Amino acid sequence: MSFQQCGTSSPLLRVEGLHVGYPLETGVHEALCGVDLTVRPGEIVGLVGESGSGKTTLLQTLTRLLPEGVVISARTFQFRNASLLEMTEARMRKIRGAGMAMIFQNPKESLNPIRSVGDQIAEGGRLHQGLGRRAARTLVLELLARVGLQDPIRMARAFPHELSGGMCQRVMIAMALACKPFLLLADEPTTALDVRTQSEILKILKTLVRDPGMGMVYVTHDLRVIADVAHRVLVLHEGRLVEEGHVQAVLETPLHPYTRCLLSAMPRLGARKGPVAISRRIAGRPHVRDSSGCGFVTRCDRATDRCALVKPILQDHGQQRRVACHRCGEAYMKNDVGGHPGALRKERTGK
């Protein structure tokens, strides 16, 4: 490995201007439209948006697991300095697993019900790292311990149906790690788990990226989870990137109205009984998708004529912050952002 790949300067994954289109009878449905995504070693990039915003499509594009006939184009689409688009299927198969591994939302459904957990974890190590039987077994025990499962020897012999959802997800993570991937793609890995298991899994995932070299893309619609794990966050709306930046900056001063909507729709811990603050206009799905204007225009309460006609492009706001909104540089935003400082300050005091 060259020194470049170890340093933070060289990204693991670099995607620029990605378009993904599903052919329909009536034309092409653009699931992703000009999306950029860069992941560096040791970094967790959060990807948020509602269902249908294109989060999962993006992950499927990275692993090239999209169905036949889907049109993909991009200015840059590089994984560890090799172009993923031009790669043969045989090389791609090596990359899935050894290069990037994926963990899914429903661990129970993604595990093979008739093979023991140990077997399934060992498979990755044997296939992608060429380990022998004995070495693979050592690896399995080591990984099971690493994902926080007690009694690894017994656990390796267990079958998926004997395990709880949280245990299955730990096994899935161990399976992903068995291939020693550079990039971990996590698609809502904790959505099906209860809060306590979720916080344990998140802890494990955070320690994993401290391993030099590994990066992670974390897809979820839960901003709380993003606040917990991610370093940077990308907000997708209807297949377009509307805002990106450091997680703290985006959550503290969201610039795009959609990000603000998502944040205000989030229930507050310890709130008084009463409705969640959410704008009436955001209700329901946006009506126009492939129009010429901003994709958020029908749901935005600050839209102007210009928003309906001209598509906003991502604009640099410094410090890796980019926003696609005509109105976000204007004065009203600055006034608003100072609105109620500390409105969400933690209400719990007793501990």
Place this chain on the structure above:
Amino acid sequence: MTHGGPVVEAVDLTKVFRSGPVWKAAVQQVNLHIDAGETLGLVGESGSGKSTLGRLLTRLLKPEKGEVRWEGERIRHLRGRGLRFARRRIQMVFQDASASLNPRMIAGAAVAEGIRIHRRVTAGEAHLLAERLLERVGLDRSFFSRFPAELSGGQAQRVAIARALSVEPKFMVLDEPFSALDPVTSAEVLNLLLSLQAETGIAFLFITHDLGLLGHLADRIAVMLRGRVVETASADVLFRSPEHEYTRLLLDSVPGQNRLETGTLMVRQDL
């Protein structure tokens, strides 16, 4: 004929399940009550027995010990027609809305079915009432003839809520109704539930593992651990000064607190 006491009461409720050779108590000696117009939040991790408790209260399950009272009436002995009549007061909404709807029944028919069974109305009136209910939960006329497969998760959950409301229940159990919905949709459904409660005075038992959203919904919160209710308190008190160690653990498990609640996150509340 309103009843003065709580809408639902559980007295010393115990339910035992068999797992392999051993018998395990899923719910152990639980006492609780829910008043009209009140929401009780029920939290606990998976396997703590909260769903079983919800099913006992709706009499989808029968307890081994103890009893459930609906508006003061004991329900253990109820059978057949008597049970059916009593059940009108109690409804349940499940986690996976599209799975709880009959895939071969259009939304309007699903809502009208309950009305026709439980209320003495003609088919035409039932149709009208169903239309009105769907509108009340935010679905316009075009949704009446849609099949569950043609609905999004949030829309299906609204249909399930309309169906539950169709018999004018006094009490509704909601078992993780948001966990399959995205944040904007669940905020909408949450607000819908609040306004329905304000309008009709219905009582809710809201089952969830997520304490994060209970503040908006619950008047009181009961915390369950291994089949027992370990702490019950008004939501305010529970969030401010949780007594049981396990409650504190649950509160600390809500992710992102250090970045969201402690920081000076400046999103306008009235956005």
